[in-house]
Amino acid sequence: CITDMNTVMDRLFMFRRPAPELDNADVRAAIATDTVAYQKLVPLCRAIAPAEIQNDIEFVRLFDGAEASVASLMPALEARDAEAVVNVLRELRSLDRILFFRFGG
Numbered sequence: 231c232i233t234d235m236n237t238v239m240d241r242l243f244m245f246r247r248p249a250p251e252l253d254n255a256d257v258r259a260a261i262a263t264d265t266v267a268y269q270k271l272v273p274l275c276r277a278i279a280p281a282e283i284q285n286d287i288e289f290v291r292l293f294d295g296a297e298a299s300v301a302s303l304m305p306a307l308e309a310r311d312a313e314a315v316v317n318v319l320r321e322l323r324s325l326d327r328i329l330f331f332r333f334g335g
Contacts, residue, residue, distance in 0.1 A: 231275035232334030235296075238268045239326040246319045252310040261315065265303045268322075272297050279333070289333060296325045 242264045250257050276284065276293045283289050299322040306314035 231271065231278055232329055235268060235271045235275055236326055236330045236334060238264050238271065239323060242268065243319055243323050246316050246323075249312040249316050252307065252312050252315065258307060258310075261307055262304065265300060265307065268300050272300060283333060292325055292329050292332070296322060296329065299325060 242261065245257070245261055250261060252258055272293065279289065299318055303315065303318045303322070306318055
């Protein structure tokens, strides 16, 4: 499941550089689609982890961070704030990679 999160994040992270052209409806739609997909995966992946992992402090911190970070992506997208979108993507990517290396794959 964390691998699925990472796959979606790979698609989202392509919009980091160059900054996304948020006046383009297709670009906004692509980011929105993957944002929603990632938002759905976060609680699912968290819930299916074994109990001993769900109680791991690092696991909790990383999933809390990913949940908060991805939640801030849609408002930045709706505001058409490319800099905010890029900053959220950088933050989310960091959390996603740590989750993948520590608990995924």
